[in-house]
Structure formats: C-alpha cells, structure tokens
Amino acid sequence: MFSKSKINEPAPKAPEAAKPAAPTAPAAPAPSDYKAAAPKPKPPASVLSSDLHITGNIKTTGDIQVEGSVEGDIRAHLLTIGETATIKGEVTADDVVINGRIVGRVRGLKVRLTSTARVEGDIIHKTIAIESGAHFEGSVQRQDDPLNPGRAAKPAANPAAAAPAAKPESA
Structure with missing residues (x-):
C-alpha cells in the first residue's frame, strides 16, 4: 500500500x-x-512671525499660527492667533484659538478666547469657550453651520419671520 x-x-x-x-x-x-x-502626513502649521505685517487676504485648507499683524480676511482649518498678533478683518476657520487681538467678525465651528484675547466684533460659532480675563465687545450667535452664512441665515430668518406674524394674529 x-x-x-x-x-x-x-x-x-x-x-x-x-x-x-x-x-x-x-x-x-x-x-x-x-x-x-496611505494618507499623506499632515503638514505643520504655517507660522507668520511677530515681525511680519500682511496686507491682504489669506486662504488655506491647512493650519495657520499668526504672531504678526494682518489687515485682511483669513480662512483656514485651524487658526491660532498668538498673543502678539493683531488681525483687522474677518476670521473664518473650523477651529479658532484667540490669544491676541481681532478687530472684525469671527466665524468658526469651535471658537476659544483665552484670558489674553481681545476681540472687537461679532462671533458666530457652533461651540464657544471664553476664559476669564478675555476682553470681548460684540455679539455672540450660535449657528449649526457658521462657516456657510448663506445656508444658515436663510432657514433661521424664515421661522423668525413667521413666528412674530403668528403671534399678533392670535393675540
């Protein structure tokens, strides 16, 4: 066998x-x-040093750390405003951390004002944190999508317009 x-x-x-x-x-x-x-590694944040002065708009899909001054609008994914920074313009980012000064509107999904922050303008946000000692002059408005003002403002405006019209009729 x-x-x-x-x-x-x-x-x-x-x-x-x-x-x-x-x-x-x-x-x-x-x-x-x-x-x-394989995903590409995330590039480091672009740093605008304290001796840098920019006049004009800045737009990126990445991260920015501003230590200098900017006269113009900034749009980024993560925006960190350093203690020595001054921004004069509108700031729009998914995540905004403010340690310095902003004169203008702030739009962000997450907005954080640290104790050294100085903001003169409106803040439109999904979530916000304001530390003790932060200086803020303006209004705060919560929106589900603060990065796209056209989409969020229209649905909010229609129910608000309908509600006051309904109250006088029933009263």
Whole structure:
C-alpha cells in the first residue's frame, strides 16, 4: 500500500521554480496599492512671525499660527492667533484659538478666547469657550453651520419671520 520511496523522494525542481514566480508578481502591485491608500502626513502649521505685517487676504485648507499683524480676511482649518498678533478683518476657520487681538467678525465651528484675547466684533460659532480675563465687545450667535452664512441665515430668518406674524394674529 505505502511506498517508502515516494515519501522520501524530493519534489521536482521545475514546479518549485514556477511557484515563487506566481507570488512575486502579485506582491509587486500590493506595495504600490498600500502607498496609494496611505494618507499623506499632515503638514505643520504655517507660522507668520511677530515681525511680519500682511496686507491682504489669506486662504488655506491647512493650519495657520499668526504672531504678526494682518489687515485682511483669513480662512483656514485651524487658526491660532498668538498673543502678539493683531488681525483687522474677518476670521473664518473650523477651529479658532484667540490669544491676541481681532478687530472684525469671527466665524468658526469651535471658537476659544483665552484670558489674553481681545476681540472687537461679532462671533458666530457652533461651540464657544471664553476664559476669564478675555476682553470681548460684540455679539455672540450660535449657528449649526457658521462657516456657510448663506445656508444658515436663510432657514433661521424664515421661522423668525413667521413666528412674530403668528403671534399678533392670535393675540
């Protein structure tokens, strides 16, 4: 039934040579697939130093840390206003951390005024935090989507207009 010679005989070398060739071909595309799927590392925040003065608008999808002065609007993903910074214009970002001075409107999903913040203007936000010692002159308004004022203002304006009209009729 059993033959010792068949068990102890080495396998033919031609099929072994064919087997490594097959796995090698699929292995080559696999690393390129992983490289394409891997997310790119997030670049560091752009820093505008304290001796820098910018006149004009700044727009980026990345992060900015401002230590100098800007006369113009700023739009970014994460915006950090340093203690020595002065911004004169509208600020719009997903996340705004204010340590310095802003004269103008602030729009952000998350807005944080630290104890050294000085803001003169309206703040439109989804969430806000104001530390003790922060100086703020203006109004605060919560919106679900503060980054897109056209979409959020229209639905808010229609119910507000309808509600006062309904009250005088029933009164």
